Amino acid sequence: MQPFVRVLSAGLDTALDRTVAPGYTRVGLAVRRHLPTWPADPTLGSMAGKVVAVTGATSGLGLATAEGLAALGAEVRLVVRDPDKGGRVVRQIAGRVPGARLHVDRCDVGDLDDVRRFAGELDAGRLDVLVHNAGAMPPERTESAQGHELTMALHVLGPVLMTELLRDRMAGGRTVLVTSGGMYGQRLRADDPEYLTGDYSPTTAYARSKRAQVELLPVLQDRWDGIDVHATHPGWADTPGVVDSLPTFHKVTGPLLRDAAGGADTTVWVAAAEPAPPGGLLWHDRRARPTHLLPRTRTDAAERDRMWTWVEESLGL
Structure with a gap:
């Protein structure tokens, strides 16, 4: 070229x-x-012999990610809250991907006790890729079973704990945090990770938790030595979560939204690409992107360390 x-x-x-x-x-x-x-698409069969777990895999981006990786030959474990719904999704994917190897595992990622149970009971041996896709945007401030603000529990604490507990199975593997472009509008709030001050806004809470995911990338990349840590953001995708949580946005932008497969494209690529993309970065449309677009959102090392201390204390690491 x-x-x-x-x-x-x-x-x-x-x-x-x-x-x-x-x-x-x-x-x-x-x-x-x-x-x-x-970048070139991963080749068919490139994930053969590899085991992948995808949380929140019953709809939207999670379903598209699971299907995309199954189509590349991976054995995919759908980590979901509702096993019956997971079973229906398995049949749906199997109808489109002949020979797909799919399993359903129950786990509520926002419930730290359930994450511990799941990690202890998981019958898979080696795990090559762990995709943290499960997400929610509750309309009111909601707490997890352990009393943490739910978006932080579901998007930060649960994924960190799950990877910690499975890291011995993942040497040389990859973990992917599916984040959101909405985090560009928020700064890291290490001073109020539980959203205890100010008027609660669901979109702000969601974006703050996604900002925390991205800010912790270098910390996690260093901590999980031998596991590449990535964050991906899907752009604006037409998913059930957007329809339910952002109906006005969906109505206005509907014709321009990506389908779920388009939103999941970079997550599938990051999980499967060879050679492996470098870890510790934020990816969108198969290219590393800046983590800040606005000066007011920039984070210093002290604030990042403060957020990580909260995570450690919350998880008992």
Whole structure:
């Protein structure tokens, strides 16, 4: 590829990203797919012999991620709260991916005791990829079984604890935190991780927890030595979660939203690409992205350390 072509392609990709709306929609994905800098798709069968676990895999991005990895040959474990619904999804995926190897495991990721139970009972041997996709945006401030604000429990504490408990099975593997572009509008709130002050906003709580995921990437990459830690954000995707939690946004942007497979594309790519993408980074549309777009959201090391201390204390690490 000519150097000037690569520079032009990278410039267009960056422009789509920084202007947000064009880059996050189905338009951005369609344009990027046709750029010469778009990374190659993982090859069919590239995940054969590998075991993957995907949380929140009964709908939306989680279902699309599970199906995408199964289609590449992985044995996929759907980690879900409702095993009956998980069973229906297994049949749905199996109908589209002949020969898919699928299992259902029950776990409420927001309940730390249930995460411990799940990790102790998991009958898989080695685990090559762990995708933390489970998410929620409760309309009112809600607490987990252990008394933590639910979005932080579900998006930060549960995933960290699950990976901690399974890390011995994951040497040389990858873990992926599915985050959100909404985190760009929030700074890290290590001073109030439980959202105890101010008027509660579901979208703010959600974005704060996603900001925490991204800010902790370098900490987790260092802690889980030998496991590559990634965060991916899907752009704007048409999922049941968006319909239920952001109905106005869905109504306005509906025609431009990506389908679930488009939203899950980078998560599948990060999980399967060879050589492995470098860990400790935020990815969107198969390219590493900045973790901050606004000066007011920038985080210093002391604030990041304070957040990690809260995580350690909450989990008893």
